[in-house]
């Protein structure tokens with residue numbers, strides 16, 4: 045297993061032995077509801093299918109509920125349908141892993157629980173934000189992390205926390221696609237370590253599954269959707285990460301042009 049992953053898994057072993065953050069109910073304020081409404085209407089540069097707005101409408105129609113939870117490190121306000129819930133144990137530990145925001149206060153997450161999953165477009169069509177994105181935040185700020193799919197929500201939380209906690213590359217020195225490829229790679233490595241719960245054998249298995257997933261998704265993106273370089277939108281999350289992994293000492297093997305794969309999620313379902 046690559047040495048970097050060893051270190052992260054060891055750190056995770058310590059984190060899971062620590063006391064878990066305690067969650068209590070949180071009453072969403074008028075300001076929180078206003079944030080949800082405002083964001084359901086705007087910020088659709090990434091949310092091309094207006095998934096946030098669909099979830100907001102479902103909330104207004106009474107088919108999704110607004111749930112608020114709070115712990116020492118963060119507050120989550122979520123619009124979720126029956127059967128969906130906030131993964132409190134996981135998210136509490138992840139908040140704890142990142143620590144509190146440097147400016148004080150708590151992380152704040154707004155989650156629109158859309159059931160719509162990431163899928164590749166038809167063969168030959170280019171990939172856009174609607175096929176890959178699922179959240180956004182402001183860099184170096186605890187103003188709010190917005191997540192708008194149920195799928196891969198924990199991976200998105202980690203990715204956005206890296207931005208919000210200012211742990212991503214300096215945009216003055218890096219192009220946005222390279223900045224995103226770095227952020228996504230670290231998010232995936234942290235997620236593998238997190239899901240291993242500090243167990244090396246488990247981490248090894250998860251990494252093998254994720255490595256295969258990367259080979260297949262990157263392979264299809266390149267072969268069927270011409271995702272080749274920084275100017276191709278999905279490169280920043282998919283094919284661009286291959287360069288970052290390799291620089292960090294991971295051998296990804298060869299991308300496989302898996303045309304039978306329909307899901308364009310970034311991580312294997314084994315990491316859910």
Ligand SMILES: [Zn+2]
Pocket residue numbers: 203207224227
């Ligand atoms: Zn990002």
